[in-house]
Amino acid sequence: MENNVIIDLKNIAVTFDEEPILKGINLYIRDGEFVTLLGPSGCGKTTTLRIIAGFLEPNSGDVMFENKRINGVPPHKRQVNTIFQRYALFPHLNVYENVAFGLRLKKLPEKEIRQTVEEMLSLVNLKGFSKRKVESLSGGQQQRVAIARALAVKPRVLLLDEPLGALDLKLRKDMQIELKNIQQRLGITFIYVTHDQEEALSMSDTVVVMDCGRIQQIGTPIDIYNEPKNAFVADFIGESNILDGIMKSDYSVEFSGHTFECLDKGFDKNESVDVVVRPEDVDVVAVEKGAICGTVTSVTFKGVHFEMIVDIDGFKWMIQSTDQQFEGDEIGLVIEPDAIHIMKKSDYSGQFGDYSSFSDEIEQLSSASEEV
């Protein structure tokens, strides 16, 4: 059962107003899997979800459900249900009737409906809320009514479109654990859309990183974090320092004017590569002991650690450390071989991974949205 593919997208392309939204998506999802589509807004993740739900028809490509092509099958005939971003509860019905909505459409006997609704409400911890108006509920409670409503019709696949986006930080964390528990208990397939990398990492079996209408990488959370395929993935999943490097030979890479030992091989000699170093993987030592050294330009206390920006030959690194340094300190850095990850050059090379100026990033954002 574990290897049963339930949904298979084959070369899906979508164009809207002559602008391509999805450019050939190929993705299969196994029955019982928790898959997350992760990417910035406008990357096509919600469009992909709407194609699986049946709200949108792709311009080309096949949508397969258990090996049957379901292009053209309307949403209410698919064994797939959606949790909408802003809940989309029925404002004229109370909690009980919201959850019972899909069951009533199936014309189930009243007794069975009552039983299922009560089961679902207790699943999402909303026992005793049956008669409440949905507007009187908090955001988190509305969210859970939406989950109960979708699960009540016993879908094979549940689609979740940024379901926790509107919730407070603390509630969001609790709901992440709740959702994961529900998925494991019921054993159904979840396809989850989010732009929050932490959410994706902590909940998913498989993460699908998307950008510009293409899949950038598919893998387990650990793969995606530790072995990003390109600079976009490395930057989007957590903080990353991304540097230009040259592979001197197998297991040896030069960057920041120093040759480091690494675990990667199979590149051409002197091939240009992107080097990723995570901020938490750098050890801070005295200047004389460091492989490379630089000047601390800012320090921020984050609770668990201090976050520093360190200027090394004009490139600003982000370093996380539990020891406090101060602005202006000269420090040395040691980078172990397993902290260095080498990537082939891609279209994204040079766009990410330098912490020299946040304002630049904001300015990019501004001018980008100005064009829209």
Next chain:
Amino acid sequence: MENNVIIDLKNIAVTFDEEPILKGINLYIRDGEFVTLLGPSGCGKTTTLRIIAGFLEPNSGDVMFENKRINGVPPHKRQVNTIFQRYALFPHLNVYENVAFGLRLKKLPEKEIRQTVEEMLSLVNLKGFSKRKVESLSGGQQQRVAIARALAVKPRVLLLDEPLGALDLKLRKDMQIELKNIQQRLGITFIYVTHDQEEALSMSDTVVVMDCGRIQQIGTPIDIYNEPKNAFVADFIGESNILDGIMKSDYSVEFSGHTFECLDKGFDKNESVDVVVRPEDVDVVAVEKGAICGTVTSVTFKGVHFEMIVDIDGFKWMIQSTDQQFEGDEIGLVIEPDAIHIMKKSDYSGQFGDYSSFSDEIEQLSSASEEV
């Protein structure tokens, strides 16, 4: 100048519909300081801000501005400006006119207005946006127009009411740095309200933790994180394991059936205390090497580290570690003296710090809001 008190709240109490909202707030704020009021929703932090702004008059207590009592002075006569939660931009005016609004009210000459507006727009990275309609802007851009608008009238104190609450994660982080930079460049006082502890820690000179209409603790971010005064503060600022302990003597505390060395003294012999251990401060070792040991009940990959729940004699600890463990593993734990923090017992003792059941927490939340 650093020690000049600019705002002083003396024994402020506010009651609304016979329900106390603020119960005797005493707080002074120095000129040029970045102060954050941090607490859960309903703790009174926004009410405190509105009292300083002049939108609300306290039922009792004095509001002092540079040693002059300003109770009853209307908002437009205070040298204090506010950034509202949902921006509150004027929808009928463009970006330029929004920023110029306060200046026009002062009847400044057109040339000076133009100069100030342009200065402010470049300060918040919105050059060239003058003629845009505010509705056409993204959330982050609207936020920055609101900042420019408030700063244009050159306030002595800027009040910010959860200004980043509506923004995306990535944008929020960038804006945090932007705001901090602006505050440092202009040298004016910022009073910042948020429920996001990370935001509070990374931006503030001083953090004021509030709950139930009272100030729970005032201190620097590092103080607040490392030396929380009670279980509420410990739990609210980051993840914490909070255990019942007994001070055997100075520098020695017993909890979880083991006596640990610690750095605290001055308690009575055998006094009951709360013990805080941060998840990242626990070292995972082999069972035989651990001071205490337990069973891993869940593991979540968070990118930077793995987050585990460990059952030790029925108490669920949260432990963060970069080494992966697996569900069911028996592990030993070592806790260094500097990782143990001792707190006096308080009203909050026993309410927080056990990770045994998230669902319970949610259920509490549900029933709490049901009463409302």
Next chain:
Amino acid sequence: MKENTSLAAKISGAPYIAWMIIFIIFPLAVVAYFAFTDSSGSFTLNNIATLSRYSDIFLRSIWFGAIATIICLVISYPLAYIISQTAQDNQRIIIMLVMLPMWMNFLLRTYSWMLILEDTGIINNWLIKLGLEPVQMINTSGAVILGMVYNYLPYMILPLYSIMSRMDNSIIEAARDLGGNSAKIVQKVVFPISMPGVVSGITMVFVPSVSTFYISQKLGGGKFTLIGDVIEMQFQTSYNYNLGAAMSLALMVLILACLFVMNKFTDEDDGGILV
């Protein structure tokens, strides 16, 4: 907690509202006074008692008004829905066109239907030119109701359109997702959610339809006297203000009763879904 509400306070609301309400209610009180007095000004229930003579006219007015309202609702509901689903730019143009008759004199709107429906009117002229028999259209109850529908249709379309254009599309998608076909979605989601618009549209059409005058005189040829016409007569021709006032008062009470019953009914329906 004292809010610094200087702005509202300075205009000092309560007395102003009080004066305005007196201004608005006073003429209504005068009507009530006249309804319960005779021409010499002394108290009498005669006017009210006389009303029973007009009970069939009252009933006909309510009956015609109800039919016109239902027709308006049936026509407007899909129309409003379709308009709300078209492109934003087209919506404004269509709504402009729908509102166009409201810019034209009320009498004229009625007259032009007279000219269209007359025995020698436009439609019958066309029919004759096509070699068909002319049809009797003017001076029928149908013509009167058509006049009502035409005159008050915009008041039904606008509130329906306004609520439908604000309806969140994802709610309809959720209903489809949960297994609803188009008919079920309209029945179980779109209609209940648009209920406030329906109620407001019904009110805004039913009230003027019941008390309308002229339409029946012109399109009904005097065969279907409505209560509005009788009231007009009392003032214009008979100069029996007291009876006219009593009729108006009775009509107002009847209308309020009808609307109250309807509101009650829809409220029950709302709660009744629970069972």
Next chain:
Amino acid sequence: MKENTSLAAKISGAPYIAWMIIFIIFPLAVVAYFAFTDSSGSFTLNNIATLSRYSDIFLRSIWFGAIATIICLVISYPLAYIISQTAQDNQRIIIMLVMLPMWMNFLLRTYSWMLILEDTGIINNWLIKLGLEPVQMINTSGAVILGMVYNYLPYMILPLYSIMSRMDNSIIEAARDLGGNSAKIVQKVVFPISMPGVVSGITMVFVPSVSTFYISQKLGGGKFTLIGDVIEMQFQTSYNYNLGAAMSLALMVLILACLFVMNKFTDEDDGGILV
């Protein structure tokens, strides 16, 4: 990208809308046809040419309508603002009271003012009882305008109230925070933001005021004939449909022109703030 819009598609929108628009526009086209033909049905511009004889009546109608509209706006604006600031429960009651006259027959509302204002009416009776001189109120231009204001006031209050009750209070707080006193806030924030409500209120009062009939006959004693009355006369008494249609058409064009100018003016004002 093809949206699965089965629901809207099944009702098949476009033809339905087209039919409805024909239904709505057709009678207006008939009016236009009559305006440009004589009684025998041949084309003529005589009707339009004759209009110049009525130019003073046209002007008076627009003048009275404009005054009534301005008075409505001045009265309603603070009223709507105050209502929007009172407690939620009170708001509904006050709005109900404001709408009450709309439930009462149009004629009757006008008559009751006649009874109040007459030389031997309620107010003068009171004045005499108080030992004061009676005042000539009926048959003055003031009485006509009062009738207009009373009849159409709710149409001004409702859109203003509706926009003000939706106004975000933090915007007003922001204006105070930036140094605005109450007068400045109303002038620079509240009024510009409520502009759409003002425009819609003006439209909804000005249009019926200009084309109203009866009010002038009853409260003006026939001294201030308005164009609506003249049109009524053409149809009711003179049976000169063609001239009546021409007048209506001209009135409609005049009204649209007035509103267009007003819209233009407010738009410019909006953009003009920039300079």
